Each structure stands twice: as structure tokens, then as C-alpha cells.
Amino acid sequence: MSKLIDYTLHLADTALIISHRNSEWCAHGPILEQDIAITNLSLDQLGQARNFYQYAATLINQDNSSTVSEDSLAYLRGEREFKNLLLTELSNGDWAQTVLRQFFFSVYQYLLYEKLQHSNDEQLSAIAAKALKEITYHIKWSGEWVIRLGDGTAESNHRIQKAIEFLWEYTGEFFIAADYELIDVAQLKEPWLKKVKEIFEEATLELPYPVYMHTGGKQSVHTENLGFILAEMQTLQRTYPGLEW
Amino acid sequence: MVNPSTYHQTLPATKETILAILEQVPDPEVPVLSIIDLGIVRDVSLSDDGVEVFVTPTYSGCPATDAINLDIRLKLIEQGFNKVKITQRLSPAWTTDWMSEAGRQKLKEYGIAPPPKLSGANEVECPQCHSSNTKLLSQFGSTACKALYQCNDCKEPFDHFKCH
Ligand SMILES: [Zn+2]
Numbered sequence: 001m002s003k004l005i006d007y008t009l010h011l012a013d014t015a016l017i018i019s020h021r022n023s024e025w026c027a028h029g030p031i032l033e034q035d036i037a038i039t040n041l042s043l044d045q046l047g048q049a050r051n052f053y054q055y056a057a058t059l060i061n062q063d064n065s066s067t068v069s070e071d072s073l074a075y076l077r078g079e080r081e082f083k084n085l086l087l088t089e090l091s092n093g094d095w096a097q098t099v100l101r102q103f104f105f106s107v108y109q110y111l112l113y114e115k116l117q118h119s120n121d122e123q124l125s126a127i128a129a130k131a132l133k134e135i136t137y138h139i140k141w142s143g144e145w146v147i148r149l150g151d152g153t154a155e156s157n158h159r160i161q162k163a164i165e166f167l168w169e170y171t172g173e174f175f176i177a178a179d180y181e182l183i184d185v186a187q188l189k190e191p192w193l194k195k196v197k198e199i200f201e202e203a204t205l206e207l208p209y210p211v212y213m214h215t216g217g218k219q220s221v222h223t224e225n226l227g228f229i230l231a232e233m234q235t236l237q238r239t240y241p242g243l244e245w
Numbered sequence: 246m247v248n249p250s251t252y253h254q255t256l257p258a259t260k261e262t263i264l265a266i267l268e269q270v271p272d273p274e275v276p277v278l279s280i281i282d283l284g285i286v287r288d289v290s291l292s293d294d295g296v297e298v299f300v301t302p303t304y305s306g307c308p309a310t311d312a313i314n315l316d317i318r319l320k321l322i323e324q325g326f327n328k329v330k331i332t333q334r335l336s337p338a339w340t341t342d343w344m345s346e347a348g349r350q351k352l353k354e355y356g357i358a359p360p361p362k363l364s365g366a367n368e369v370e371c372p373q374c375h376s377s378n379t380k381l382l383s384q385f386g387s388t389a390c391k392a393l394y395q396c397n398d399c400k401e402p403f404d405h406f407k408c409h
Contacts, residue, residue: 033393037385044389047306051335126336131305133338133409137384 004121005059006083006180009073010218011124012052013084016074017226018105019045020233021092030095037141041102044134049074051127075237079220079227083178086217087170089225096149096159101167103142107195108174110135111188119182143199150203157204164208172213181218254325263289263296266324270316273309274388275406277355280313284343287334295328296321301339303409304389341409358394358405369405371396 022042029035053070060068087105092098113135116128149160175189197207216222236243256262267286272278280286280300288299298317302310314331321329341360349359356372358379368377376398384407386393392407 033383033385036387037383040385040389043306043308044304045306047302047304051305122336126338127305130302130335130338134305141384 001059001063003180004182005056005063006178007182008052008056008059008124010083010178010180012049012056012073013082014088015045015049015052017082017084017229018088018102019043019049020229021088021090022098022102024092025098038098041138041141044131044138048127048131048134051130055123055127071237075234079222079230081220082222082226082230083218083220084226085170086173086214086223087167089217089223089229090167090170091225093163093166094159095145096156097163097166099142099145099149100160100163102138103146103199104167104171104196106135106138106142107192108171108188110139111191112183112185115183115188121182124182139195146199146205147203150200150205160203160205164205168208169211170214173215173217176213176215176218178218253327256324258291258326260289260291263291263298263321263326266320266326267298267317270313270320273312273316274390275352275355275357277351278344278348280317282345282348282351284345284348285313285339295330296326297330297332299332299334301334303339307389339409341406344406352406356403357391358403360406360408369394371399371401372403373401374399 019042022038022045025035025038026042027035029038050070053073056073057068057070060066085105087101090097090101110132113128113132117125117132119125119128146160149156151157174192175185177185193207200207214223256266264281264286267289268279268281270280272280272283275283283303285301285303286298287301290297290299298321300310300314300317310333317331318329342362344360352359353372358369358372361368369379369381370377371379371394374396376396378397379394380397382393382395382402384392386404390406390409391404393402394405395402
């Protein structure tokens with residue numbers, strides 16, 4: 001049971017943190033349509049996170065008759081408890097870095113949920129099946145941006161190249177399973193690379209050489225970014241416990 | 246038969262009654278549609294414990310979900326069905342194919358291009374001049390369920406309830 005709880009929290013935290021990062025663009029998007037697009041993505045991801053947190057709360061409360069809720073799981077757990085992928089917590093950087101992070105993540109999330117929808121666990125499978133329809137739009141949107149920036153001007157190409165250099169070393173973690181994972185993530189590496197390569201070719205971009213890959217997010221060992229995110233996201237609930245508006 | 250003390254309504258305690266009441270609950274984001282038109286009410290059951298309504302969300306993060314649940318409860322209480330339980334059903338996932346024909350027609354008259362059937366053609370018709378010569382401006386519109394289009398003939402921008 002505790003493995004299933006850890007896994008559900010890993011999925012929930014990952015969706016919540018990328019949702020939070022994307023939401024930081026609200027009212028700062030490059031143009032109105034794209035501001036709306038990225039906050040729509042953020043909303044989808046928040047919904048996915050809520051579904052996973054609600055399920056995790058049910059499991060935890062059954063297990064040891066405690067009374068956690070989706071809110072307490074999101075707002076009252078610390079940095080060393082969050083199990084999100086490192087990639088999701090990295091700073092937004094410029095628009096190129098944000099859309100590329102989204103693209104890397106969406107392609108992975110799609111492949112993962114495709115497996116998860118056939119899981120024996122009915123709830124995980126239902127959440128994944130529902131989310132897949134949303135992620136289809138996310139891949140399309142972020143992939144189109146990668147192409148547009150890569151095959152755009154010298155400046156946009158330079159920006160996305162820089163983003164690739166920075167983000168690439170955080171993608172290795174996707175495919176290294178934590179002991180609680182229910183899906184064999186190593187299997188997803190090949191189809192992930194294939195899709196990335198396909199879009200990169202269209203974008204006149206090249207896959208980077210193999211580099212050192214960071215890990216730790218799944219084990220709650222994070223970059224310095226997560227502490228800042230949580231400090232901002234959780235401050236209200238920690239200062240005024242139980243506050244509602 | 247259900248225990249009469251569970252209900253305080255004057256209408257017959259049947260599934261048909263409940264569905265007719267739910268027909269009066271609008272989708273808060275597209276109020277021209279009822280939640281029945283939208284196809285998110287999956288089932289209704291009546292027992293001694295009251296009315297149970299099974300609802301599926303359109304999108305995982307649809308912010309209207311909580312408001313819809315509250316509206317369902319209030320509308321049923323208004324009609325004397327005091328004990329209401331709302332259960333979220335995620336599977337099978339909602340699809341725009343569950344939107345009723347009446348719903349599609351209402352959307353069109355409201356100025357929103359209805360979603361095409363998943364199996365059908367993916368032409369999007371301008372709700373103003375009915376031209377199919379339209380273009381996608383953005384896959385993401387004013388709410389999670391809509392995309393932004395423009396008509397190449399009458400030039401009018403419009404919302405399209407996207408296929409899902
Ligand atoms: Zn027109």
C-alpha cells in the first residue's frame with residue numbers, strides 16, 4: 001500500500017509543480033492567445049494533480065485512519081517529501097525554455113499515461129485515460145512552438161539551443177525507475193527519443209550528445225528551485241492554517 | 246419502493262423526474278447548455294438513502310465542476326429532494342460525442358461552433374455565416390473546452406467547442 005501511495009504522490013507532485021510553474025506566466029505571456037494557452041495547460045495539470053491527491057488522500061486515510069486531504073498534501077508537505085521530477089521545478093527562463101520543458105514533459109507524460117491507463121489500479125487508470133486527451137493538445141501546442149523557434153530567426157534558434165543545453169540533463173531522470181513506480185519507465189525512453197527527434201528534425205535542431213543526467217526528484221532530493229516554489233505556494237496555509245476564501 | 250420518509254417532494258421520486266430537474270441546471274461556463282445537454286450526468290439512482298447523481302468532469306481541471314455539484318444539490322433540494330449524494334465518475338472519460346443533438350443546436354444559435362462527432366469530418370463551420378472556410382487562431386480559448394477560430398469569409402472570430 002505504501003508503494004501505491006508514494007507513486008500516486010509522485011504523479012500528483014509532478015503535475016502540481018509543472019502546473020505552478022506554467023501558472024507563473026499568467027498575465028506575462030508574450031501575446032494574449034499564448035498567455036491563455038499556457039494558463040489552460042496549467043489548469044489541466046492542476047486538475048490532474050487534484051485527482052491524484054484526492055486518491056492519495058483516500059489511500060492514506062484508509063491505511064492509518066488519519067485525516068489528510070488533497071489540500072494538506074499539496075500545502076503542508078515539505079521539500080524533502082515532494083517527489084516531483086526535477087525538470088518540472090526548473091525556473092521558467094524565457095519562453096523558449098518554458099515551451100521546451102513543456103514539450104519534453106508532455107511527450108513523456110503521454111507515453112507514461114498510455115501505459116498507466118491499462119494499470120490494474122482502476123483509479124490511476126481512470127485519471128490517466130482522462131488526462132491523455134488533454135496531453136494530446138499539450139504535445140501539439142508545445143511541439144509547434146519548438147518547431148517555430150528552432151526553424152525561426154537566428155535569435156529564436158539561439159534561444160531554443162540554449163534551452164536544450166540547459167534542460168537536456170534533467171530528462172534522464174524520467175527513465176530511471178524509483179522503487180515505488182508501477183510502470184517500467186525505462187521502456188519509454190526509446191519512443192520518447194523518437195518523438196523528440198521527429199520534432200527536432202522539423203525544427204532544424206539536433207539532439208545533444210549524451211551528458212551527465214541529474215536524478216533525485218523521485219527520491220525527494222531537489223534542486224534549490226523547489227524550496228522557493230513551496231515557500232511561495234504554501235505561505236498562506238502555513239501562516240493561517242485552514243484559511244479559506 | 247423507496248421509503249417515503251426519505252423525500253419531501255411532491256413530484257414522483259423517479260429517475261425521469263430527477264433528469265427533468267437536472268435539465269434545468271446550466272453549465273456555468275456556457276449557460277445556454279444544461280448539464281444534460283453536455284452529457285456529464287452519467288446516471289441517477291434513488292434509494293432510501295436519497296438521490297445519487299453520477300457526474301463526470303469535462304476536463305480534469307474544469308473549474309466549473311465544484312459549482313455544478315453545488316447547483317445540482319440546490320436544484321434538487323428546491324424540489325424537495327433533500328438527501329443528495331454526488332459521485333464523481335472518471336471512467337469512461339467524457340467525450341464531446343456525449344453532447345446531445347439539442348445541445349449542439351443551442352450552441353450554434355449561441356454563436357459557438359459545436360464540436361464535430363469524433364468519427365465525422367473535422368470541418369468547423371462559422372456560426373455567423375455558416376461558411377466552412379475557417380481557420381484556427383488558437384487551440385486554447387476563453388475556457389478549457391473551447392478553441393478560438395476565425396471565419397475567412399465574414400472575418401468574424403468565434404469560439405469552437407473543441408472535440409474531446
Ligand atoms: Zn463567417
